[in-house]
Amino acid sequence: MWLLKKLCNNITNAIKKRVKDIDDDKAEIINYGLYLWIADIIKMTIILSTAYFLGVFRLTIVFILSFGLLRVFAGGSHAKTFWGCLFTNSAITFGSVYLSLLLSFIKPVVLILPIMPFCAAILYLYAPADHENKPIVSKKQKKKLKTAAYIVLILEYLISASITQNVFSNAIILSTLFVCLGMLPATYKIMGARHGNGL
């Protein structure tokens, strides 16, 4: 979104002028951090306010937390634009939220049984699924991220199995499924995204 980029550039330039010891490299890091910060605030505000008006606020928060936490370590495909991201994020979030409401009669164990092996296999094969805009070069970091992704996955299944309300359990389980679907090579192709190695 060029408006957002322009805003971040203006703030970065203002910081460069008024704050001491900000060279070009630091300014680039600040610009990047600002973009992530402001873009996330805008997206979260839109998604959460929509969730509030639809009456699915708590469920949406649970989904976003479990989806975001696993995705941060496991990675996955990304949209090319701000609006593409917002649209896809909203579709996945609200689609999963309403699906978990529809499947509220099903016990979480019934969903965990097929989904867990699938997600475990995907993580083994593709995690961490980096992006051309954020390549993961270090082998040490790849190993750490893969381990962390597995830990988060197992924790999320344990939490979903222990929650008494099926709706929240299902939201967590579906979040793991969508994260893993986002890591598949087919998803990368559909979204026109590439890994850090260019493939």
Next chain:
Amino acid sequence: MEMGFKRTTNAINEIKRKGKVIRMLRTLKTSTKSDMLALLLGWISIFAIFIAQASSNSCTSWAIEQPKIPKALIKED
């Protein structure tokens, strides 16, 4: 009626207090305003750097958009 009168008085006092703050900000010297702006921008830059550094430890952004990461943040063996 008494409650209503109290609430109105409280609201008026609140507006007067806010008005005092605005007047105080206007009367600040230019150099102090500039210093405050620099301080605010400094804090913003700290948060931005923190977010960027934290993001460098993760695989990708939680959301479905990944802006281009600066080369200085890419970890290598």
